[in-house]
Amino acid sequence: MAGLGAPLLGLEKKSLREQALSALRTAITSGELEPGRHLVETELSEMLQISRGTLREALRQLEQEGLLSAGPRGRLSVRHLDEKEIRDIYAVRAALESLAARTLCELPDRQHVTESLHKAIDAMTEATNGSLEERIESDLEFHRTLCRLTGNETLLHSWESLEGSIRMSIMFAGLEKGVRNMSVDRHKDIVGAIDTGDATLARKTILEHMDTAAANLVA
Amino acid sequence: MAGLGAPLLGLEKKSLREQALSALRTAITSGELEPGRHLVETELSEMLQISRGTLREALRQLEQEGLLSAGPRGRLSVRHLDEKEIRDIYAVRAALESLAARTLCELPDRQHVTESLHKAIDAMTEATNGSLEERIESDLEFHRTLCRLTGNETLLHSWESLEGSIRMSIMFAGLEKGVRNMSVDRHKDIVGAIDTGDATLARKTILEHMDTAAANLVA
DNA sequence: TTACTACCGACTGTTAGCAGTCGACTTAAG
DNA sequence: CTTAAGTCGACTGCTAACAGTCGGTAGTAA
Numbered sequence: 001m002a003g004l005g006a007p008l009l010g011l012e013k014k015s016l017r018e019q020a021l022s023a024l025r026t027a028i029t030s031g032e033l034e035p036g037r038h039l040v041e042t043e044l045s046e047m048l049q050i051s052r053g054t055l056r057e058a059l060r061q062l063e064q065e066g067l068l069s070a071g072p073r074g075r076l077s078v079r080h081l082d083e084k085e086i087r088d089i090y091a092v093r094a095a096l097e098s099l100a101a102r103t104l105c106e107l108p109d110r111q112h113v114t115e116s117l118h119k120a121i122d123a124m125t126e127a128t129n130g131s132l133e134e135r136i137e138s139d140l141e142f143h144r145t146l147c148r149l150t151g152n153e154t155l156l157h158s159w160e161s162l163e164g165s166i167r168m169s170i171m172f173a174g175l176e177k178g179v180r181n182m183s184v185d186r187h188k189d190i191v192g193a194i195d196t197g198d199a200t201l202a203r204k205t206i207l208e209h210m211d212t213a214a215a216n217l218v219a
Numbered sequence: 220m221a222g223l224g225a226p227l228l229g230l231e232k233k234s235l236r237e238q239a240l241s242a243l244r245t246a247i248t249s250g251e252l253e254p255g256r257h258l259v260e261t262e263l264s265e266m267l268q269i270s271r272g273t274l275r276e277a278l279r280q281l282e283q284e285g286l287l288s289a290g291p292r293g294r295l296s297v298r299h300l301d302e303k304e305i306r307d308i309y310a311v312r313a314a315l316e317s318l319a320a321r322t323l324c325e326l327p328d329r330q331h332v333t334e335s336l337h338k339a340i341d342a343m344t345e346a347t348n349g350s351l352e353e354r355i356e357s358d359l360e361f362h363r364t365l366c367r368l369t370g371n372e373t374l375l376h377s378w379e380s381l382e383g384s385i386r387m388s389i390m391f392a393g394l395e396k397g398v399r400n401m402s403v404d405r406h407k408d409i410v411g412a413i414d415t416g417d418a419t420l421a422r423k424t425i426l427e428h429m430d431t432a433a434a435n436l437v438a
Numbered sequence: 439t440t441a442c443t444a445c446c447g448a449c450t451g452t453t454a455g456c457a458g459t460c461g462a463c464t465t466a467a468g
Numbered sequence: 469c470t471t472a473a474g475t476c477g478a479c480t481g482c483t484a485a486c487a488g489t490c491g492g493t494a495g496t497a498a
Contacts, residue, residue, distance in 0.1 A: 015293075015451065041480070051453045052480090053272050060279050066376060073460070074234075074480055088371040091318060099314040152307040154384065157285060158377060165373065234481070260450070270483045271450090292490070293450055 016050050020058040023048060028067050028078055029167035035080040039068070065164040079168065083218040086169045090217070093166060094210035096159050097143060101202035103150040104194050113149050117191045120145045125184050132175045139182045140166070146190075173217035181213040235269050239277040242267060247286050247297055248386035254299040258287065284383040298387065302437045305388045309436070312385060313429035315378050316362060320421040322369040323413050332368050336410045339364045344403050351394045354401045359385070361406055392436035400432040 014022075024044075027033045045055045059076060062068045069079045081089075104113055120142040127138040140163065147159040170178035186209055193205040233241075243263075246252045264274045278295060281287045288298045300308075323332055339361040346357040359382065366378040389397035405428055412421040 017451080040478085042478085053275075053454090053482095054452055056272075056480095057276055057279050060276050061283060064280055064283050064380070066373065085373070088373045091322070091371060092315070092373050092377055095314045095318040096311070099310060103310070152310060154285065154304065154307045154311050154381070158311055158381065161283070161380060162373070162377065236481080259448085261448085272452095272484090273482055275450095 017054050017057050020048050020050055020055055021061060024058060024062055025065075025067065025164060028062070029164065029171055031171050033078050035078050035168075035172065037078045038071075039076045039078065062164075065161055067164045067168065081165075081168055081172045086173065086217055087214050089162065089165045089169055090210055090214035093159075093162055094207055094214075096155060096162070097146060097210065098203045098206045100147045100150050100152075100155060100159075101190070101194060101206045102199045103152060103155075104146070105197050105199040105202050107150075110195070110197065114191065114195055116145055116149055117142070117194070121184060121187055121191060124182065124187060128184065132179055135179055135182045136167075136170060136175070139187075142187055169217055177217055177219070180216040181209075236273050236276050239267050239269055239274055240280060243277060243281055244284075244286065244383060247281070248383060248390055250390050252297050254297050254387075254391065256297045258295045258297065281383070284380055286383045286387065300384075300387055300391045305392065305436055306433050308381065308384045308388055309429055309433035312378075312381055313426055313433075315374060315381070316365060316429065317422045317425045319366045319369050319371075319374060319378075320409070320413060320425045321418045322371060322374075323365070324416050324418040324421050326369075329414070329416065333410065333414055335364055335368055336361070336413070340403060340406055340410060343401065343406060347403065351398055354398055355386075355389060355394070358401045358406075365409075388436055396436055396438070399435040400428075 024033075033039070039059075041052050041055060041059070045052045048055065059068065063070060063076065067079055068076045070076055104110070107113060120138070124135070124138045124142060127134045144156075144159065144163070147156045150156070190202070190205050190209060193202040196202075243252075252258075258278075260271050260274060260278070264271045267274065278287065282289060282295065286298055287295045289295055323329065326332060339357070343354070343357045343361060346353045363375075363378065363382070366375045369375070409421070409424050409428060412424040415421075
């Protein structure tokens with residue numbers, strides 16, 4: 001009867017590897033591990049209190065997410081983004097999300113879609129007076145929802161693979177620049193466009209949103 | 220004076236992890252490891268003659284590439300694709316490659332681009348009488364080149380992350396269906412559209428190509 | 439037969455440790 | 469002072485072994 005506190009819902013006990021993954025992702029996208037920083041496996045494993053083997057599995061994943069770059073002898077360092085790379089990341093992001101918007105327009109029951117998106121917007125509105133981190137979080141949640149609602153698992157997976165790079169872009173440009181893109185109204189426009197069911201309009205709206213977002217970051 | 224056979228060019232001696240990665244990728248996309256097949260770490264490590272630790276690093280990467288799916292207790296199995304998933308994969312692929320085509324049109328020197336693409340087309344033409352595998356290989360090389368030439372590393376990386384899923388789609392649908400999409404002429408059309416510098420046309424051409432490609436696979 | 443329990447085999451999660459290599463620093467010869 | 473050889477430390481690549489857990493199976497009692 002004991003020991004079943006957490007594992008009831010989907011909140012199962014995460015493996016050490018997953019914990020390390022989350023911890024490192026947060027450390028990197030928060031700037032605690034500054035870009036260019038050289039990562040030493042022994043150091044990290046001691047910090048996180050896990051073995052090198054377990055750590056290395058997490059590092060491979062971060063490497064593939066684009067948060068780490070590999071040097072000459074397998075040396076890993078935190079990826080450094082310049083302005084061109086930020087624009088490139090946002091170009092790919094725009095391609096993915098415009099596909100999402102287009103797909104949502106062609107969905108049979110847009111009722112549930114609209115509902116979920118409005119819920120996400122509400123969360124953003126609520127976060128307006130919160131911390132910068134909270135606002136960014138709710139914004140990303142909105143866009144992640146956009147991809148999830150399409151029902152295209154591959155699309156969602158691709159977007160999530162890019163999420164780390166997106167976070168780095170925002171962090172890199174500076175959070176104060178990043179929040180310029182958190183306008184609730186602009187996001188309402190996106191939902192509105194999807195509501196009309198006009199795929200061309202929805203795509204255009206997303207592309208414009210991404211364009212200005214990228215411009216705001218590198219400006 | 221001995222032992223410097225390979226490491227001269229970029230052909231450095233690959234680590235065991237990378238070798239295992241390639242071997243497994245090939246085994247999966249060739250169907251040697253059939254979809255749904257349950258993977259046991261101890262079995263694989265013995266087969267590949269490497270330790271479980273090294274193997275696990277490779278497995279993490281394959282998992283993130285979408286070639287493996289994780290079951291209840293960390294059990295991994297070869298991903299199984301149904302027709303919807305194939306369509307979904309090709310939708311994402313289309314989004315990425317249409318971005319590539321659009322980007323190439325806006326590039327300052329399209330001279331080099333045209334040259335490289337024509338070279339890729341020549342390789343396809345040469346492979347026309349070769350084996351099915353060779354034809355597929357040259358086709359993928361063409362599309363990979365498309366992404367590489369944009370200079371957008373993120374785009375290339377995203378496409379390569381999807382490449383395994385694309386290969387699985389072709390394998391899954393059957394190679395004889397897959398080769399229907401290897402028409403040299405249709406690829407010449409793509410290059411032609413890019414040559415004109417008309418981004419809208421280039422995008423449209425790629426989207427049509429991907430549409431028929433997906434249709435051919437699930438038909 | 440049914441239900442319950444104890445046990446065994448299989449497999450993943452995790453760890454500590456060995457081995458090879460590259461770079462920096464030191465030392466000695468010119 | 470400069471250069472070449474030797475040495476040490478740091479760090480990654482890789483491996484073998486331990487630990488925990490789930491699923492099934494045999495055995496026992498009602």
